[in-house]
Amino acid sequence: MNRRLAPWLAGAIALAVLPALAPNSFFLHVAILILMWTLLGAAWNVLGGFAGQVSFGHAALFGIGAYVTMILYLKAGLAPWWGIPVGGLAAALVSLPIGLVCFRLRGPYFSLATLAVAEIVKLVALNWETVTNGPVGFLITGLPPVSLFGASVDWESKLPFYAVAALLALAGLASTAWLRSSRLGAYLVAIRENEDAAEAVGIDTVRAKVLTLALSAFLAGMGGGFYAFYFRYIDPDAVLNISLSMEMVFIAMVGGLGTVGGPLVGAIFLTVVGESVRERFQVGHLIFYGLFMMLAIRYMPEGIWGRAQRLASRFLPKVPGHGAA
Amino acid sequence: METFAQSLTSGLLTGALYAMIGIGLTVVFGVMRIINLAHGEMVMLGMFGAFWGQALWKLDPFLSLLLWVPVMFVGGMLVYRLLLRKIIPGGELNTLLYTAGLSLLIANLALFAWTGDYRTINLSYGQEPVRPFGISIAVPLAVAFVVALAITASLWLFLSRTDLGRAIRATSQNGEAAILMGVDVERVAMITFGLGTALAGAAGVLLAPSLYLYPTVGELLIVKCFVIVVLGGLGSVPGAIAGGLLLGVVESLGAVYVSSTYKDGIGFVLFLIVLLYRPSGLFGVGK
Numbered sequence: 001m002n003r004r005l006a007p008w009l010a011g012a013i014a015l016a017v018l019p020a021l022a023p024n025s026f027f028l029h030v031a032i033l034i035l036m037w038t039l040l041g042a043a044w045n046v047l048g049g050f051a052g053q054v055s056f057g058h059a060a061l062f063g064i065g066a067y068v069t070m071i072l073y074l075k076a077g078l079a080p081w082w083g084i085p086v087g088g089l090a091a092a093l094v095s096l097p098i099g100l101v102c103f104r105l106r107g108p109y110f111s112l113a114t115l116a117v118a119e120i121v122k123l124v125a126l127n128w129e130t131v132t133n134g135p136v137g138f139l140i141t142g143l144p145p146v147s148l149f150g151a152s153v154d155w156e157s158k159l160p161f162y163a164v165a166a167l168l169a170l171a172g173l174a175s176t177a178w179l180r181s182s183r184l185g186a187y188l189v190a191i192r193e194n195e196d197a198a199e200a201v202g203i204d205t206v207r208a209k210v211l212t213l214a215l216s217a218f219l220a221g222m223g224g225g226f227y228a229f230y231f232r233y234i235d236p237d238a239v240l241n242i243s244l245s246m247e248m249v250f251i252a253m254v255g256g257l258g259t260v261g262g263p264l265v266g267a268i269f270l271t272v273v274g275e276s277v278r279e280r281f282q283v284g285h286l287i288f289y290g291l292f293m294m295l296a297i298r299y300m301p302e303g304i305w306g307r308a309q310r311l312a313s314r315f316l317p318k319v320p321g322h323g324a325a
Numbered sequence: 326m327e328t329f330a331q332s333l334t335s336g337l338l339t340g341a342l343y344a345m346i347g348i349g350l351t352v353v354f355g356v357m358r359i360i361n362l363a364h365g366e367m368v369m370l371g372m373f374g375a376f377w378g379q380a381l382w383k384l385d386p387f388l389s390l391l392l393w394v395p396v397m398f399v400g401g402m403l404v405y406r407l408l409l410r411k412i413i414p415g416g417e418l419n420t421l422l423y424t425a426g427l428s429l430l431i432a433n434l435a436l437f438a439w440t441g442d443y444r445t446i447n448l449s450y451g452q453e454p455v456r457p458f459g460i461s462i463a464v465p466l467a468v469a470f471v472v473a474l475a476i477t478a479s480l481w482l483f484l485s486r487t488d489l490g491r492a493i494r495a496t497s498q499n500g501e502a503a504i505l506m507g508v509d510v511e512r513v514a515m516i517t518f519g520l521g522t523a524l525a526g527a528a529g530v531l532l533a534p535s536l537y538l539y540p541t542v543g544e545l546l547i548v549k550c551f552v553i554v555v556l557g558g559l560g561s562v563p564g565a566i567a568g569g570l571l572l573g574v575v576e577s578l579g580a581v582y583v584s585s586t587y588k589d590g591i592g593f594v595l596f597l598i599v600l601l602y603r604p605s606g607l608f609g610v611g612k
Contacts, residue, residue: 054423105600108360108421112551113600116593119548123590242544246429250389284437290429297412297423304496 008174015166017279019159029157034264034271035165036226041251041263041270043219046179048249049258051212052192056097057114058220058248060121061091063240065221066228067125070138079144082165082226091221092214100211107194115242122240137235140228161230168226169264172219176260179215188212189258220248243286250289254296256303267304327459335459338575339469342528345473346546347553348480354515355497355560357413358500363428363525364541367522369435371397372538376446386446387468390530394523394588401522405515417503428543435540435608437445444538465534472531477566480524484562493517497560545589552596558606567607 013149022028040062047053065087072078072086102113125132143155153160179185187208190198199205228234247270274285274291300307329557378384384392384532404427412423463581466558484490496503496513504510536542553572571590579591599607 052418054421081443091487099543101458101597101601104552107602108417109600109604110557111418111421112360112555113597115548115551118602120590120593120597123587127586241366243429246425249425284433285428286433287437290433293426294408294423295554297415297419301415301419 008144032165034267035169037267038169038264039172040223040248041266042176043216044248045252047216051188055114056245059244061220062224063219064091065224066234068238069225080229084222088218088222091162092218095213095217099213104210123150125236129205140232256305259305262305294304332581336574336577338466340570341470341473344566345528345567346550347569349521351554351565353521362424365547366428367525368529368546369543371526372533373535375530386534394527397526398519398523402515402519405518446534447610469531553590564606
């Protein structure tokens, strides 16, 4: 069997078996959160990890996806499972002008510009009340009845959401894997390591970065759509908050920048820390996110996944065609 | 005309305080080439310092500057020495992410300790605004303005007249040349970070009686602060002063003549435009 496909197959089987092993619905809820954050971490990672473009504005893309999915469902009756990819497309579309503007700037200047874009999007959502309902936000009261293989889907159970989240997370990881072995991925690494040199060898750096941002926005927008669908409630504070951007940064950073498996590891870490702290006090989880981010940059800048790979490569023999996963 | 004069005045008063926050960020950037995302949290700590000084020890908020400025100065130097110094060689993006983590940590520790309640500081004096030339000026803002001017002026003297100030400016212009001239760049960096933190804290103390206090106020302030320093050119002190005044005036006029709900947005749009067309700042000092 192809050694590249083996880990994916194992992952898919593990995801399919997991709900059967789940002792209760809280466990499944945590699994859904992990999968959602995996998708979001992967979304940030393609831009931040591979291309080295640190965005503090991904909350805006997430929020656009969430709002589009929600508005299409409530006002046009488009079911959320169609709305999620449409939300992703909308975020990708919005990301094009953002990219064309912000990518004229480099390094920290780019990061600051994305921060300003995110604040503008949030202000618009708060004040454009005819479309966004302003600070009140939207609430889904019921999901449409659906039957799958003759059985009707029970929206009160977590299982259907788990299935959607699993598919989305796999899509996020798969697009990272595709990017890593693609020509575009090679361009991005060149840009990250030395943008001037990349331009000098003839890479259209702006085009490569804008395309990557669109991919990243598509994934983040789908994450937002899923959030709206799962939590059934959105408002500017919930889906456009700057701390969402920081959580995506955290996942990619702690998991391992520019790796395929990093976002999954980061998402597990973030969710487990977040949920175990949340039980005790309301706001505590962000304290630990900040702390772990500082510790990771200081002591493990390659992230958990990156460190694990380095340790593994010391003990395992190199197999041709089986590069770092 | 009266509305114009009124909003211009309040814009300039707020702008002077913005400028002070901006100077703190810009001197740190100049010397160390790092953008301190936790700068807004330093302002927030200054604001809460003024609040607790009054609540616990009956300290006058403005007099508490004498306490909090030295505390913030030492605190900033410690943050540099113990935390940042090891990170800076890892590159500017690492430092940016690191200070983002620091900002999350400080803001949420504050949220945990002091809850998210909105607080205000009540002064026993200056309830009635003063009215020179028919323009009404709130007393706390006027006092803050005067003190901010005094602090900025003495900082200017310090930077231009003293040896240490010259060393800071030299490092900012060309770090390697400064080392060759015998400047202890490591020490200059530590002092500069302390100075930047102290300026942020002082601005926080001065702003506290005029604003609502809450632990996550730093988030909004830091974005405004970026607007200011980018307007003026990162690393330039006169640029930060001009940028701060400009932002204060634009916000204040925008609230009156464009839309009060999009007041904060006007600044950000200005920011994007300047970043695009004059990334080295309106007053072009370059990098």
